[in-house]
Amino acid sequence: MIIDRLFAEIDLKALINNYMLLKELSHGKDIYAVVKADAYGHGSVPCSLALEEAGCNHFAVTVLKEAIELREAGVKGEILVFGKTDSRNIDLINRYGITQTVDSYDYALALNLQNTSINVQINIDTGMSRLGIMLHKEEDLENVFQEVYKISRLKNLKITGMYSHFTSADSDIDYTNKQKHLFDKLLEKLKKEEIDYGKAHLKNSGGIIEIDDVKYDISRAGIALYGYPPVPTKQDFLPVMSLYSKVIAIRNIDVGDGVSYGRTYIASEKMKVATIAIGYADGYMRILSNNDYFFYKGYKLQVLGRVCMGLTMVDVTGVDIHEGDFVEIFGKNKSLEDMAKRAHTITYELLTNMSKPRVDRVFIK
Template sequence: MLRKPVARIDVLALKHNLARVREVAAGCKVLAVLKANAYGHGMLKVAEQLQQADAFGVARLDEALALRAGGIVKPIVLLEGFFDADELPQIVASNLQVVVHQQEQIDAILAAELDAPIRVWLKMDTGMHRLGLPPEHYQAAYQALSQSPNCVPGIRLMSHFACADDLECPDTTEQLQRFSRWSQGLSGEISLANSAAVLGWPQSHGSWVRPGLMLYGVSPLLGKQGDEHGLQPVMTLRSRVIAVRDVAAGETVGYGSAWQAQQATRLAVVAIGYGDGYPRNVPNGTPVLMQGRRFPIVGRVSMDMLTVDIGDAIIKPGEQVVLWGQGLPVEEIAALVGTIPYELLCNITPRVDFVYEGGD
């Protein structure tokens, strides 16, 4: 019996969530976002199970090359584009598509001598102020790239929302209006919607949607959980109890004596800690699941272990513990920590075993 953490990846849930994207954004093509190791779920394995997506999105060239090396032939889009003109021949050789978001990239494409043209997604900065061409430069950039033999005909038009997770914020409507104004008259497929916009802003769906977090069963909207959107959690992080201890009233537990028993109780020691990616700063009372019941974490999370107050429950070494996932939403744990689910999912370390269940 393994006494180490396991991340169970539910492939059927992953496929269900992709189907849910298609249901919500009917008629749109789907660019499934696999960056950051598929949000911590295992990039190649996830790609193999999401063959019904129309294309994959990654952040960087090395991610795309890893997918190609793993046998993935589906279109792949570099969401950060390329960083140096020297990368263009590799992009062509690997049949990759690129997001173009600054003038230096445009200049490099126009000046390059390429063996084949590249598919370009031209990004406008409508208010995120991270990547993207200024709106007033967008039309000229589109025309220059459209006339270049180094670009596949049919430039795709895109932008990215800053606040789509907040349905009360007016910024998304303003960004939509800005995009419409400055792209007026340009032909090409449009891609604006990330996961939050897929769910919350149907007017943004365009030709392509770019789901990321929602594919993994997690809500991208503030204050919501995945099941409220018909999503299913893909990752369930589990470990085991390795010891059970009796603690007298007044005794303290863990580093810094950060928790003190108010009465005689029993503690279960669980084999997981920040060395595995479980957040060190969870507060006392953060729940875990055992036997279908919630029990509170007490004391500080250490590198390899944490402790749980089990009261008078009958828990023995070897008992399975769910840290988040099925029955315990990662959104809830993230809120208690004061972070976002993205960070928790992406922070799982190589010490954790990944098990893929229900796949092809």
């Protein structure tokens, strides 16, 4: 079917460029390509296959369903599930050769009781208060060690990794170092007691850029992989997704005419208005009403009035633009970071919004 509305152009060369930069920053060590939520809206299967061809051997997702989708599409590398799979699905974890995160001895025990061998990684909560064995202070070290030790004795589970997650790698280096210290202490103790924890990993995109510590075996990168490093960096990360939508109508309006629901925009002069095929049902947030622009051949086309479910109007006065032309919503010429500020959100949310089925994808190799 011919694309007749909205599409995300996914530049796989940019993705590989970003992967290589992250590997360089990691002194050649591999990274888990975090491809959860359909690769942050970029399409997890094509992105993972392209990354695998470029040498990536590790992938991470949130739920088992996402992991199975990758395996069935031919991804051969390790696939780590961050979330908590129901223990009754253990045969699927085993059949598809997936690595499951465990966040407590109780959950590990429930998996072990199913009598099926699987690989697991242990999540240590050093500050997120989300998932993982709690290690918020040094006094907890002995208890955490005992919990890990008990997991290591479960005969059906092979521990292939241990990880923790930074809360503020992009904003608070002191707290990041505190988390790192706790995690390092645990690794030290496990080593001393000769408990095999497999690969250790801690750094996300922000951590890879901010913390140059070669001790860890691997890191996990999401947002930087897609071209948006969350902290300033000298490296040339490139946006992978550019979003375009079609002009589907153009009209001239008079002084006093309103635009869109509620008439929150009233023309104070004669104007030319274009209707663009994108709205909040496509992931283009309603909070951007009267507060964003689209890019077209060097022009910034101001959004006029409220964003509708599938349509948004922009000012094209004096612009040589026609029905059927495409405008850029964000990407190579229009900053997603800027748009995230206007929408009071983060690049992550705007990108994952684009996993809606109404958004077509075009992959550039």
